[in-house]
Amino acid sequence: MTAPVEQHRPGPGARTAARLGGKVPVIDTPRLQLRGPRIYDFDAFAEILCSDRAQHMGGPFSREAAWTDFAGYTALWMLHGHGLWTIDAQTQPSAGFVLVGYEYDDPEAELGIFLTETAEGQGIALEALEAARSYTFDNLRWTSVASFVDPENTRCIALMNRSGAERDRACEARLGDGTLVFRHHAPNPEDA
Template sequence: MTAPCERHIPGPGARAAARLGGRLPVLDTRRLQLRGPRIYDFDAYAGILCSDRAVHMGGPATRDAAWADFTNYTACWLLHGFGLWTIDASTTPSAGFALLGFEYEDPEPEMGIFLTPEVEGQGYAFEALEAVRSHAFDVLGWDSVVSYVAPENTRCIALMTRLGARRDAVAEAELTDQTHVYRHIKEAA
């Protein structure tokens, strides 16, 4: 079921939303474009969060919980100047999502990613996170960023290792669960 809040409502509000979205940073890689989320991206977002693909992110979620998550990360742009990007692959719009964002309990911003099943295994996660990490370091001026990873999420652990991130025992000690914290450090120039 599509809730009324998920539907595009043509008119001045939609045009204002498009103008705001057009001001968000777009990250272009060799095969991907990461752009601000639009309302019609939510179906792909919910498709991920409401499925078994979200098992390592506390899911599967209900559609309304997925909406709350989507709107939280979208609102991060207005509140913090960073947030959710929709990943468009050359043949697959809304192929997944990458983020620099906060959940309410997070002690610091997180860099994360989740993809639709159709594009998994093509190196998109690595390519997108390299772009997001560069944005965090080169545009936002951060020295580090963390990724929160469930201990049983071996694919994500392998990705974090490939990206050069290292587990941060001090940050893990601040959490109340067994989540692994992978820290990405800006290399000295």
């Protein structure tokens, strides 16, 4: 069931939302565009979070809880200057989402990614993850960013390894809940 809050409402408010959304940085890669989320992206977001695809993220969630996450990750742009991007692939709009997120209990901001089922297995996750990671280093000027991973999420662990992220065992010990922490480091300018 679609709640009224999920529906596009034409008019001045929608135009204001479009202008604000246009302020979210757009990242173009060879096959993808990462762009600010729009209200019509929520269906793809809910498809992921309300299904077994969210099992390693504490889900599946109710549609209402998915909306709360969607709205919160989108609002991070206004609060912290980073947040949720929608991944548009050449073959599939709203193929998934990549974020530099910050949940209330997180010890630091997190680089995360989740895709729709049909977007799996095409290299989209790595391409989007690397683009968002570069944004944190080049634009936010961070020296590192963490990804928090459920130890049973073998696909995500493989992605982290392919991306060159390294386990941060000190951060894992501080968390103390079994979560794996993968640390992405900014390239050393001396290595360039």
